[in-house]
Amino acid sequence: MSLPLEERVSASGAAARDGDMPVLSDPERQFQRNYNRHTFAFPHGLTDHPLFELSSLVELARRPFHHEAYWSNGKVDANDPWEINRDARLSLVDTIANIGDNNSLVILKHVEQDPVYGPVLQEILARVVAFSGEQMRQEVLVGEVLILIASPNRLTSYHMDAECNFLVQVAGSKTFFVYDHTDPTLVSDEEREQYQIGNHNSIVYQESRQCEATAYELHAGYGVHVPVFAPHWARNHDNVSVALSVNYELRPMARRKTNIPGEQLAAQIGGRPDSARHFSLARPLKARRRERPLCRPRAHSAQADISGLDASVSRFSVGE
Numbered sequence: 001m002s003l004p005l006e007e008r009v010s011a012s013g014a015a016a017r018d019g020d021m022p023v024l025s026d027p028e029r030q031f032q033r034n035y036n037r038h039t040f041a042f043p044h045g046l047t048d049h050p051l052f053e054l055s056s057l058v059e060l061a062r063r064p065f066h067h068e069a070y071w072s073n074g075k076v077d078a079n080d081p082w083e084i085n086r087d088a089r090l091s092l093v094d095t096i097a098n099i100g101d102n103n104s105l106v107i108l109k110h111v112e113q114d115p116v117y118g119p120v121l122q123e124i125l126a127r128v129v130a131f132s133g134e135q136m137r138q139e140v141l142v143g144e145v146l147i148l149i150a151s152p153n154r155l156t157s158y159h160m161d162a163e164c165n166f167l168v169q170v171a172g173s174k175t176f177f178v179y180d181h182t183d184p185t186l187v188s189d190e191e192r193e194q195y196q197i198g199n200h201n202s203i204v205y206q207e208s209r210q211c212e213a214t215a216y217e218l219h220a221g222y223g224v225h226v227p228v229f230a231p232h233w234a235r236n237h238d239n240v241s242v243a244l245s246v247n248y249e250l251r252p253m254a255r256r257k258t259n260i261p262g263e264q265l266a267a268q269i270g271g272r273p274d275s276a277r278h279f280s281l282a283r284p285l286k287a288r289r290r291e292r293p294l295c296r297p298r299a300h301s302a303q304a305d306i307s308g309l310d311a312s313v314s315r316f317s318v319g320e
């Protein structure tokens with residue numbers, strides 16, 4: 001007979017288990033060196049933790065929820081908006097329970113506030129800050145953990161985030177593509193500003209730039225750092241994927257947000273300043289195609305960063 005979830009978690013330890021890897025480690029001292037500057041891969045100790053089995057995630061979704069959730073059922077492409085396939089959905093619980101067969105993506109938000117998941121997720125939030133050092137300590141305003149659950153072969157569309165992100169792969173594997181956040185021809189100032197007033201589809205996937213991505217074959221037991229505004233997208237392998245999105249809102253981003261004058265926001269979205277942050281009012285940017293006849297892969301200094309890791313995550317295939 002299996003123990004109730006709380007007892008299994010407590011029997012296994014809320015965070016690292018005896019003799020196992022700690023919840024997060026930094027053997028190459030990469031966090032401080034690369035924090036919010038370069039993408040890199042790192043090991044973690046949450047693989048096979050009972051909290052991230054589907055049965056536990058269904059229980060989480062069933063609890064009276066203070067968390068928000070996003071989910072969509074059905075096929076998506078790399079350049080589809082987040083709002084696609086959100087009508088006539090399966091229920092959240094059905095989507096998670098049958099995630100192996102329904103081509104879906106689920107995002108459970110603010111799970112660090114859940115009484116059962118809180119201890120382990122808050123430990124990982126704290127460790128990232130401790131490893132990353134003084135600069136991050138000064139910049140962090142708030143941390144949040146999302147749980148991402150995805151069907152076999154499911155795509156997560158091309159997008160960027162205003163949060164500093166550490167994607168922690170807990171079950172299954174995927175190919176994960178991260179682009180240079182400092183390249184203004186990938187993300188212009190106008191697109192960042194559009195994003196910050198609520199247009200989460202402000203950047204457009206460009207197939208001709210695909211070969212410039214850093215491509216991770218990301219397996220359970222490893223994670224990847226995604227700096228603020230670094231575009232990324234993912235293609236699940238032929239397995240159910242469970243990952244944590246460990247996010248931090250940073251002071252410089254918040255300043256940037258509040259620095260945009262209200263009149264400018266209003267002009268950009270065609271509304272009043274007080275409605276400027278309303279998501280549905282944001283005007284999508286026109287799709288841009290920056291044709292490049294040749295796509296030259298850039299040299300990836302990140303290769304050296306993961307040399308000490310298992311081969312399962314060290315494949316940086318650049319382009320397709």
Ligand SMILES: [Fe+2]
Pocket residue numbers: 159160161232
């Ligand atoms: Fe993201």
